[in-house]
Amino acid sequence: HKSVIQRLNMGLTFFFIDNLAENIYLPAERIGINVFRTRLNNQVVNENFSNPVEALTSKPATNERYPYPIEDYIKYLNNSLTYLDHNYDQQMSVSERDLLSKLIPGHFFYSEDLNQIRYRLPGDTTQEISFNLVSSSLKSLLGIETFVKHHDTFSWLLIDEPEMNLHPTRQAMMANLLYQLAKGNTRVVVSTHSDYFIKALINDILASKVADKEKHIGMTTDVSIYEFTNNSVRQLGDLTDETAFTNFDETTDKINTRYYDLLDQLDEEDAGPADE
Structure with missing residues (x-):
């Protein structure tokens, strides 16, 4: 059994590494991602532009880093923030749009002035709050909304625990949404512990x-x-x-x-x- 799991892990690893540009992975840690998004971004910039001679002669860097899936997800968000103001893909079905409007009744957007992801409350375009203050269920859905607004760029969507922090009714909606995406040109890989989702x-x-x-x-x-x-x-x-x-x-x-x-x-x- 161990050899089977090892071969499966190696096969998946090599496949997705070879196709990183076509894949999006939404990790379970996506709920708190914006808390350290800017901080990690600054760390990466400082390291990339630091003096290489100084780096060799000085003590090891003390900057905190995060596992690759988290850093990769942050990179994906940073490169996709402008898409938050886009409308949903016109090729999306009516059922997909309806599911998304129920899962995310408001609107995520990026404020350049604040360098912050924010959430505009539904039914009122003047009231908005910081992403840090929205519910954990909404935090878990940010990556999904970003993905569906330009998913034509990617072939694969990998999502860990799509049911995370969602009410059972919304877990079923999430399953319906991912099924609809899978019916199109998106290949979906899901890891779940939810009976409702299944x-x-x-x-x-x-x-x-x-x-x-x-x-x-x-x-x-x-x-x-x-x-x-x-x-x-x-x-x-x-x-x-x-x-x-x-x-x-x-x-x-x-x-x-x-x-x-x-x-x-x-x-x-x-x-x-x-x-x-």
């Missing part, structure tokens, strides 16, 4: 299957699902097969069983001993 995706695939059983979007040639657990990886096959995906259901069933058992015990205590 079930919403299954429903989209089933709806496509009902519409066209022969060429529905969701066949194993279009959607590949892997389960990572206990140091092993397993391909699940067709998500619409009830027996293929049960791990979340098992946990849900256990919780519900215990819940109803405890309610039954309370009812028995309230009823008291049976009358003779």
Whole structure:
């Protein structure tokens, strides 16, 4: 099992490194990204333009750095800030636009004067707040909005935990949105722990299957699902097969069983001993 995981990791690593210009990765750390975006930017600039002789003779740099996925995401945001003022791609479907307006009811924009990403409140173009002050759910959606406004530049969208900090209803919306993007020319890779996300995706695939059983979007040639657990990886096959995906259901069933058992015990205590 370890050799399988190692080969899979190496294959993914080499593939995405060779195609960095076409890929966007939205890491789980994207929620707090703007807190140190400017700081990291200044560090990178100072290091790039520092005296190379001085760097060799001085003590090691003490500037704090971040893991590559975070630095790469910050670089992506810095290079995409002007797109925040753009309208959504005219080629987007009505359903995609509707989902985005519900997920992000307001509007992100970049203030050059403040060197700050800000959020304009919905329904009022005069009130705005700093990105640092918006909810964690909105923070997690900044990368998605930036991506869809110029996603024609990229072939792949990789997103870690798209459900992060979202209400279950919005988790389902996110699954619907990513499914719609995948139906287009965008290849989507998702890592998730959300039962809501998975079930919403299954429903989209089933709806496509009902519409066209022969060429529905969701066949194993279009959607590949892997389960990572206990140091092993397993391909699940067709998500619409009830027996293929049960791990979340098992946990849900256990919780519900215990819940109803405890309610039954309370009812028995309230009823008291049976009358003779």
